[in-house]
Amino acid sequence: MGLSVLKFGGTSVANPDLILAVAQRIADVRSRGNRVVVVVSAMGHTTDELVRLGDAVSSSPPRREVDMLLSSGEQVSIALLAMALNQLGVPAISHTGAQAGIRTTDSHTRARIQSIDTARILRELDAGQAVIVAGFQGVTEDGQITTLGRGGSDTTAVAVAAALAADSCEIFTDVDGVYTADPRLVPEARKLDRISYDEMLELAVLGAGVMHSRAVQFGQRYRVPIHVRHSRKSDPGTLITEENPEMENASVVGCALKENLGRVSLRDLPNKPGVDAAVFVALAQADINVDDIIQNEASNHGMNMSFTVEHRDLADIKPAMERVLAELGRGELSIDVGLSRVSAVGLGMRSHTGVAAKMFSALADAGINIFNITTSEIKISCIINRSEGEKAIKAVHAAFGLSGDQQPAVDTLTPMNAARRSTANAAN
């Protein structure tokens, strides 16, 4: 008898009718002889509404209390789903994160799962129950309720599947699977049947909203195949899995666009040891993620540094950087807003040359300026004007032949040429 972990997001359980439809889907999986554990998010816009309530009573709510507030949302959806299943004749029992044994760190609103004590889930499975588990939440050793941050329910599902050594982890959502690009931006985007953990991770980090990166990391670490599919269709969706030799055939499997970025530039910093540390310790303390870091030595023996941050972090970053400059006793701060990042991802970049050059050419042909470039073994990202984002992802998507049945084409520019060209553009 197989064990399946199924996860349904908030849009799939947004009202009683949808909950009954989800219950029917679970009943079908169970009637095929599978034991099931179901992870559920809060209904529809519940979490947003709870956040609004919190904002109405407090300008800076303690994060512990935010978790107490938000975790009530899944408590509603798990109870309703258990009721709906019982109504369909399927014995089912709901569990909060704490009851399901999901132990986390004590970083409220962004806790990380440390361990899962599966004893209670296994006991209920053995008793013939469909086991419902609240996504997104857990409990500290001290009994404090925590939440896992954005995409937390996916992480719960994959972590539970890993802890139970489940045969499959199916992430039901409101899209058909993972696409070569966001179909809202690129209508020709094509659904992928398979994608490797590494590629999915890069795409998730770079702005593809389908799966959260932490969930993919869990899947990769514990070798849980993750099946992303539509909650109201029987289509096969996309399997996120370990890479296999075939995957290398495509140089690029997908593109992503991340909008609303700002670039922070620090100029004329003292050129001495410890300056980087001062900047990045301050960023860590302010809990701000940065990317696309460039550092170089300026002619007057001062140092320049720049990096990108999300717009929402700009309010925090200004005072943090001003304090650093005051401590260093030297340097200037400037912030540019209205930027985006367009990226291409694929395992095939390891073996195919010229991928970067192809991307830069595509952007250049579309008349798009590149402000900055970062690369990894399997991705290339370019910082561009936000207003050109949609044009950029369409150009890149087309250049790599990602739509329909086109074969990806790779030209003959070497990565070396590509790097030179990128520097030229970055200096624009």
Place this chain on the structure above:
Amino acid sequence: MGLSVLKFGGTSVANPDLILAVAQRIADVRSRGNRVVVVVSAMGHTTDELVRLGDAVSSSPPRREVDMLLSSGEQVSIALLAMALNQLGVPAISHTGAQAGIRTTDSHTRARIQSIDTARILRELDAGQAVIVAGFQGVTEDGQITTLGRGGSDTTAVAVAAALAADSCEIFTDVDGVYTADPRLVPEARKLDRISYDEMLELAVLGAGVMHSRAVQFGQRYRVPIHVRHSRKSDPGTLITEENPEMENASVVGCALKENLGRVSLRDLPNKPGVDAAVFVALAQADINVDDIIQNEASNHGMNMSFTVEHRDLADIKPAMERVLAELGRGELSIDVGLSRVSAVGLGMRSHTGVAAKMFSALADAGINIFNITTSEIKISCIINRSEGEKAIKAVHAAFGLSGDQQPAVDTLTPMNAARRSTANAAN
């Protein structure tokens, strides 16, 4: 330094503005040097809305899942209140029933508090926190979330006050205190400054909505003075406390009306041992409370029995009684609906004679038929037509001089006379 337990009901925390007002009130109590524990209900109509959601997915939701669903309501209000207090500069931390150590029986939707482990509350108080506790909910030894049934938040507050040996337990509500009768029915009703536990218990059971009987029982058992007062006024309210000699001066302190009762009559039952048991075991199994029980021997050696139940229990009672009659092999069932019960309560009945007679006279003078009478040492109840309920409570309230500064008057009919008269009326 005193320790106060404050309880705020759902209407007092129905929206963010009201929550901020409650937080200000708590801040004021705390600024007078008191340590505070605050028990809160779910916001406004949250519980009703959750019940509606449950009804939309299930015709008979498992009671365990009902508790999972409903307990989410207080989780929202405790988190928001803790946020509001922190916003006002008062350190505050929220606790679910489980976190607050409230251990209950496993009777879901109507669990009873068995014990309270105060270690965590005391630790937070010692750390200088205002401690917020979710009312209405607890946890079983096995970690299942339970709720305490109607009025459960009052019970939580009094039980927490008892466990902490608090100096006071203040129940903040949307009325000024306990009245001689419901002011919506009897506009002349007067607020009481003090009332004994015994009197409040009788009034609570008989239909006065201010306090739930179980909360009063807890207060009485653990000698916690309960202070009922308005959440948005500084008026002193009503103190529910142990009786003192002065209280006996008034023969009747209050009246209550309970509407929507039905009378179940069983006629021509076999007149043999075990018949009563068969009926009442069936009632207990169906979880139905009955009152006003009358039993007598009919002329043909059959037995007759009648009792009252609330309308909401009528759907369950018919099949239960039909099963009993089938087992007994003899008897007829009839059910009357549209009845109410008017009651008068007072410690003074113990020492004053003629109280019952005065009540019956008042009802007779108002032209109201009495169908049944039940008495205890400190209360008299009459079953009447529902349509005459308001007239009845007004007549009784006036007869005992409960409004304004009138002195209660007691006439000279003996209880013996009263009893005879009641039988006559009951036979009507």
